[in-house]
Amino acid sequence: MIQEFRDFIAKGNVMDMAVGIIVGAAFTTIVTSLVGDLINPFIALFTGGIDFTGWFYAMNGETYASLTAAQDAGAPVFAIGNFIMAVINFLIVAFVVFLLVKAVNRIKSSAQTPVEKKPEEPSGPSELDILIEIRDTLKAR
The missing domain is CATH 1.20.5 (Single alpha-helices involved in coiled-coils or other helix-helix interfaces)
Incomplete structure (x- = not known):
């Protein structure tokens, strides 16, 4: 094991x-x-x-100055504002991650794409030119 x-x-x-x-x-x-x-x-x-975090409903029917005050008093609280902010933050984070992944993929694909090199032109006469010259020289003899 x-x-x-x-x-x-x-x-x-x-x-x-x-x-x-x-x-x-x-x-x-x-x-x-x-x-x-x-x-x-x-x-x-x-x-x-x-700021949506201030949106809440104390389910015991009492009124509180803030969500923190209601929670400190031990009241059952329906904190709809916190949920809305969590959803908004999730959407923002998801969009930012999407943009970052898209940028990384673009960089990765550009790094993997081979750069086409132009074939180098020969500096002197080509092999065919030399063979033609030899043939013409032999014909001339």
């Missing part, structure tokens, strides 16, 4: 998966920062700073 486990771990697929998970985790922080720090401020600028 230990040998099977060693063989399993030694396979390239497991190592590739581990590297993918580590790089994916690092990539997640980059995308999260891109969306939260660079894209969301522009969206807030165009929407007038609307």
Whole structure:
């Protein structure tokens, strides 16, 4: 059983998966920062700073100043605003990842496309020219 486990771990697929998970985790922080720090401020600028996280309904019928106050009071809260913001953030992140993957694929395909080289023209007479010259010389004798 230990040998099977060693063989399993030694396979390239497991190592590739581990590297993918580590790089994916690092990539997640980059995308999260891109969306939260660079894209969301522009969206807030165009929407007038609307923050949906304040939209909630306390299911016990009482009124609270904020979602945090309702949660701190232990009230059952239907936080529709948090859900809306999660959906909006998901759509933004998905679009950013789409753009990044599209850019990486474009770079990858341009790197894999072989550059066609023009055939070099011979610097002197071609082989055919030399053979014709020899033939003409032999005919002249």
